[in-house]
Amino acid sequence: MNNRSPSDLSPNAPEGHAALALFQLAPDPIHLNHGSYGAVPKIVREAQDRWRAHIESNPTEFFRNELPAELRRLAGVVAQRFGGKPGDWVFCENATAAVNSVLASSGLREGDEIVTTSHVYGAVLKAMRIWAERFGAKVVVVPIPAIVESEEQVVQAIARSFSDRTKLLIVDHITSATAIVFPVAQIVSAAHARDIAVLIDGAHVPGHLPLDVEAIGADWYTGNAHKWLFAPRGCGLLWTAPQHQTRTLPVVLSHGAPAGYTQAFDWIGTRDATAWLCLEEAVRFYDALGGESLMARNRKLAATAGELLAQRLGLQITAPAAMRGAMTCLTSRPSSMNGARASSAMRHLRECCSAVVPVYLFEDALCIRISAQIYNEVADYETLAKAFPIAMQQSLDS
Numbered sequence: 563m564n565n566r567s568p569s570d571l572s573p574n575a576p577e578g579h580a581a582l583a584l585f586q587l588a589p590d591p592i593h594l595n596h597g598s599y600g601a602v603p604k605i606v607r608e609a610q611d612r613w614r615a616h617i618e619s620n621p622t623e624f625f626r627n628e629l630p631a632e633l634r635r636l637a638g639v640v641a642q643r644f645g646g647k648p649g650d651w652v653f654c655e656n657a658t659a660a661v662n663s664v665l666a667s668s669g670l671r672e673g674d675e676i677v678t679t680s681h682v683y684g685a686v687l688k689a690m691r692i693w694a695e696r697f698g699a700k701v702v703v704v705p706i707p708a709i710v711e712s713e714e715q716v717v718q719a720i721a722r723s724f725s726d727r728t729k730l731l732i733v734d735h736i737t738s739a740t741a742i743v744f745p746v747a748q749i750v751s752a753a754h755a756r757d758i759a760v761l762i763d764g765a766h767v768p769g770h771l772p773l774d775v776e777a778i779g780a781d782w783y784t785g786n787a788h789k790w791l792f793a794p795r796g797c798g799l800l801w802t803a804p805q806h807q808t809r810t811l812p813v814v815l816s817h818g819a820p821a822g823y824t825q826a827f828d829w830i831g832t833r834d835a836t837a838w839l840c841l842e843e844a845v846r847f848y849d850a851l852g853g854e855s856l857m858a859r860n861r862k863l864a865a866t867a868g869e870l871l872a873q874r875l876g877l878q879i880t881a882p883a884a885m886r887g888a889m890t891c892l893t894s895r896p897s898s899m900n901g902a903r904a905s906s907a908m909r910h911l912r913e914c915c916s917a918v919v920p921v922y923l924f925e926d927a928l929c930i931r932i933s934a935q936i937y938n939e940v941a942d943y944e945t946l947a948k949a950f951p952i953a954m955q956q957s958l959d960s
């Protein structure tokens with residue numbers, strides 16, 4: 563199907579609030595949480611509508627003859643951008659599905675240990691615990707403070723936790739709660755020196771940081787294209803090192819499963835495949851906004867915004883600049899803080915000050931995480947800096 567539209571973006575794409583028109587985002591509130599769910603550009607949404615209409619025109623032809631070849635062609639697009647071979651890449655609904663599939667395929671046995679860090683994404687930790695229990699294995703959570711000083715600190719803390727029983731390490735590339743870029747290549751080297759397999763959870767990474775999966779050298783790498791690469795939601799990616807492909811299967815097994823890795827993931831029963839089918843349109847949009855220079859612009863804006871908020875609000879940033887991307891997490895330990903008050907502050911920010919930004923506790927520290935995307939500008943964070951003390955006060959009063 564020709565999926566191009568006459569409304570392709572010009573090279574002089576808008577930025578800041580002028581770029582809101584490229585999305586379906588309402589101009590009010592201020593959107594400072596691109597990281598959690600992304601935002602689908604209109605042009606990508608239109609492509610998705612066209613795919614849906616195309617599928618409905620002849621579902622039998624589409625599912626039997628078109629989809630398998632199209633998924634493999636798109637795996638080639640992913641490989642060209644993020645490294646590896648097309649046959650190393652499969653599509654999943656999201657990073658959560660990919661992590662569960664790797665856990666199910668990991669071959670863990672009774673007495674084995676899976677290591678992760680205290681910055682791991684909560685849902686992934688829950689899944690690790692359930693799979694570990696099924697295998698009779700144990701989850702070891704390495705404590706890493708909310709505020710990190712250096713890459714070595716992270717690598718050493720993880721490496722110190724390895725034992726002869728450690729069989730699998732799961733580490734975030736960009737941590738969700740604390741927005742820290744972990745030195746994944748160094749972490750993988752340390753694990754491989756002890757013969758430990760590594761899954762890197764790069765849910766936030768595609769489109770956010772430069773990515774070359776082979777240079778990182780993990781055993782599995784998962785990422786979402788529906789956050790920073792502008793794909794429709796449900797566009798998860800999984801890369802598997804060739805030596806693990808025979809044993810790596812999805813959690814849900816269907817027609818393709820006996821045929822091996824790519825076939826098993828490509829057919830998990832009848833599903834809505836349109837998020838994956840729009841990947842190329844999303845990548846074109848991303849490139850039209852600048853690609854690598856968009857990444858650099860967002861990173862710079864997140865750094866500027868982080869410094870501004872840290873200064874105005876007396877908060878601390880969770881990591882040095884070199885360990886940050888297009889999100890910045892700011893933290894403090896005010897007295898009388900709890901989860902309910904953090905949620906209440908987030909609600910007040912939205913209701914009274916029209917800013918959508920996650921406010922939560924990480925361990926017992928108050929955290930506020932800002933994202934910087936093409937549609938954001940410094941004025942957004944100025945507004946947040948004014949609103950935050952009001953919302954915090956309101957959360958105390960309510």
Ligand SMILES: Cc1ncc(COP(=O)(O)O)c(C=O)c1O
Pocket residue numbers: 597598656657658659683685686734735736737738763764765766786
């Ligand atoms: C590190 C990490 N892993 C996994 C996820 C889950 O992503 P999804 O809900 O798309 O599966 C997230 C979500 O933000 C995340 O930050």
